[in-house]
Amino acid sequence: MRRSDLFLGLLALQLGLFLAMLVYARRAGRGVDPGVAECRRWVAELRLTDLCLFTEARYTRNPALADLHTPFQDHPTALEHFPSGTLVAPPPHLTSPHAWHPAPNPKHP
Amino acid sequence: MGRRGRWHGGLAAAILALPLAAGQAPSAREKCPVCGMFVAKYPDWMAVLRFKDGSALAFDGPKDLFTAYLDLKRYAPGRSPADVAAIEVKDYYSLRVVDGFRAVFVIGSDVAGPMGRELVPFAEAGDAAAFLKDHRGRRSLRFGEVTAAVLRSLP
Amino acid sequence: MIEVANVTKTYHAGRPNAYTAVDGVSLAIERGRLTVLKGPSGSGKTTLLSLVGCMARPSSGRIHLRGVKAAGLPAAGGALEITSLPERFLTEIRRATFGFIFQHFNLIKGVSTLENVMLPAYPLGGDPAALRRRAGELLERFGLSRHAREPIDRLSGGELQRVAIARALVNDPAVLIADEPTAHLDSHLSEAFMALMGTFKEGGRTLLIASHDPLVYDSPLVDATHELRDGRLCGKASA
């Protein structure tokens, strides 16, 4: 057994795992996940708008509905609230009036 | 859908007229006989031409339906306008299936369909007038006013 | 076989530490003979060996090789002029034509004996099984088979040199070049080494040895001796 055989075998093993990960991810992405379906049901029923990832403050609990002048969130680049504040930026529609949206273009696949 | 659908696409297209129950969504593989696009991808624009024998053709927009209706010889050989039992289009605001013969169509608006400029269908003339104003439409037409010349003016 | 014409090698030319190691040397080395370069250390023997062995290019002068097969190279009248070839081609000629036995053996530590012997053939891309067989046979011939799998670090001086010789032979070169081969050997081992050289000579190989050990240059096997001093040939070549 040559060293290169061993190494290539190891590499092939890793590559196999890697490909398995790709294939599994694609298959998982294709079907409807039961968790996703359950979440969608509640979103539709309760008219929810946001994920419940960060619950420590209202502008992180409902980032899409955040105020323009929420305490601490006074500047888009401020690291106002360390752990999740680094992840949550003000939603894009705060910086421009959404009423001037152009008509959407034709959809395509 | 996507790729898998395409392999069988040829088969589905070969069977031109499929029976469709009223309001029933076309199968994922059904294609518009005029342009060949998958009809199911654009449910909001779907238009259906029903014949008296129960068969039907589904289109991905009223424009293609009119193209076929005004030239049935080419798109449905052996049939004439007299064989048409019903025309179904979808009202823009409600997305409900409405009677195409009685619908009002707005052209020249800033709303584009899957095939570009469209004849946007409405069940009510009032809706059509409001839409014409909101979306800078050119004019609204009754079913009978849609001619080949009108279609040519829509790129 | 090898003709050296008026070859000079200057290191660090144009700088204060410029140093001419070989200065206007001309000599010829004949096929199937044992030629010795003798002279004290620092006389330019090693540099001349490296020039002849295609390891370095001379600053001026010409070196011609005869009877060397090299693809894609022009050979005027059967002689190949190697002085201005790119390193790539020099290497190609070197590994096909020359086998080297170094003063310090130059074996790679931590690598097995067998692999050390096989190393020169790696870049050639030959059949690995055949190479392994060839290296195994060489080790067997030098009585080193039982050390084949051991790392080189555990071998004695004499064994190390025999590994180095096996390595020099693995590509079956026409010319063997040895630089001070007996410097680290006792008299007994040195004699054994010269005896081995004798068998190679009988086998038809050309041998070129640089040494200041009388045991080498006074050996009856030697066909020609060139003496170097301060980078120049001195005295007549004795044949």
Next chain:
Amino acid sequence: MIQQPGVLALLAASALVAAFLALAAGFGLRILRRWDLRSGSDLQLALERETYLVSTLVAFALAAEVVSLFLFVFTADGLHGRFAGAMCAAGTLNAAPGGYATLLLKVANCLLAGVWLILNHADTRGYDYPLIRAKYAFLLVLAPLVWVEAFLAFRYFTGLRAEVITSCCGSLFSQGQGGLAGDLAAWPERTAMAVLAAVLGALFVAGGVLLRTGRGGYAFGLLSGLAFLAGTASLVSFVSVYLYELPTHHCPFCCLQAEYGHVGYLLYGTLLGGGIAGLGTGALMPFRRRASLAAALPALQRRLVLAALLAFGLFALVVAYQVATSSLRLGP
């Protein structure tokens, strides 16, 4: 400026490649000025060693360019949600100046770097560095292009602002739209098909002649370049339409997506590979008569021609298959 992982990675890669080529160009300049093969001086030895570094640097740059070309398209594609009106990469590239120019330059640089590596390979086959001046002069052309590309990429990404209204591929690659993209889309389908078939046919004839007689290398190189252009143009003009089965959809990016079986990678990969091999064949022609390359060059050219024909042949097969199996019928 959009802080997105892909954007940061792309900018870093661009900067790295630009720096490497600056280094390579510096060495190239030195080699062009000081090269003297007859000399055994230390300088000449150092220069010869630098040629190894330069070829390694360019090979690295090519590899990084190819990876970043894909990432560029992926990133542009992934960003479309941030721009009103953009629905795929085509829209995102239009959202700030320099998007398309960056993409085109990336492709051009991939081609040129590939050709450079072919020249370099040929050069190493000759004992007297027969291509040394040509290839370093070429390198001095390639390097500024890479710098321009890095600059454009930087300008493009810093110019991107969310909320920019952009046109999506539906309007960009639709007929009746001005500009090159629109013109390509408006190219009549039959003309486009005929041109592609003619160019590919001529390419195969030239390749056959070259393989048999060793003549016509320039023509082959030229035709490869044309085939690359015609192939790309036909992707916009008609292949896309058959592929998506949408008569109005001329987008050259959507075919990279999973919905279409990633067939775009095959199409672009074969085009790029064929283009590099074919152009490389042509670029080697002036050096055929060099004594030092007389033995090596024809064999190398044969291999390149075969590779180019294989790549373009595969491209043609895939295109033909797509058109034949598509159930789209065009126009009334």
Next chain:
Amino acid sequence: MPGTLRRTRSILDFALASLLRRKGRNAALLGVYTLVVFVAASLVFFTQAVKREAHQVLADAPGLVVQRTLAGRQDLVPLAWADWVRGLRGVRSVRPRWWGYYYDGAFGANFTVQASEDAALPAGSARIGAGAARILRVKEGDLITLRGHDNLPLLLTVQGILSSDSELVASDLLLLPREDFQTLFGLPPDQATDLAVDVANPRELPTLAAKIAERYPEARPILHSEILRTYDAIFDWRGGLLVAVLMIAVLCFAIFAWDRAAGLSAEERREIGILKSIGWETSDVLLLKLLEGLAVSLTAFLSGCVLAYGHVFLFSAPLFEGALKGWSVLYPRYRLVPVVDGYQLSLLFLLAVVPYTAATLIPGWRAATVDPDAAMRS
């Protein structure tokens, strides 16, 4: 061709041997490298997966949410607005929403309280999210007490706990009947928190938003597409920030690799000299160095990616939990649907393998151009 292949394999053999000979140092290098790839890949996988999850889960979110702002702060919406909006063309339904936040000092948790329209939820009862139930340590039938705006306790029977599958959107919810919601917060009866508007044709949403904004200047309509875009922006923007920080780590690592490759020990230099003296050419040594680098970087890249996949999708990214949770005590338990695509992989490749290779390129070349006769002259 087989010659080239055999040459590469033989040189690979030697490259591995020389890596193994310096086991300790190379293992450390490989470990650090794998860690860098692991963290970068975890981050990329996580942000992409959450983005896609958000898009899927929020697909049925209201097409338009109408809020009212008062001096720049969100304020209650008069129900009269709902009637006016309902009259607009294309609107299918307008549902006022009553919701707010409730901080429970005893548990330190921030709950989202929402009024439920469900007729099966009688007054005095509540339905709560799985995460809330976990924090409050209650089960079905238990009582919970909330302190109202008037300082009176509001006692509610837990009538049901939302399934654990829904935690990603509903973990912190307390669903109350409308009367109880109003009692708890003392809300005026003719106002709601905001309006959820649904339309038949989503194409019409921007037009509707414009009409509403024109009629009520203090209204703030938020489109469905903007809600989705928020999640893209959150995870791209600050994900990019983290990648920028991570890039410093990559850079440090590249410098480390550079140093490691440039500071060739005398031993390694001697070795390369020996290789060149016995017939290896500069490009052979370059290949050796390249293969050494590739062996390390490919192993690190592949194992880092696979480990990150396990971390994010099998174990729900426990390493990020601390960062996401902040100082809140409520954190949903969820499993992300795996998302791995060409974008992520080419990004990671560009981030991880390219800098390392670049850093080792020039030192490798320097090592490879040792004079062949150096070994003789030493």
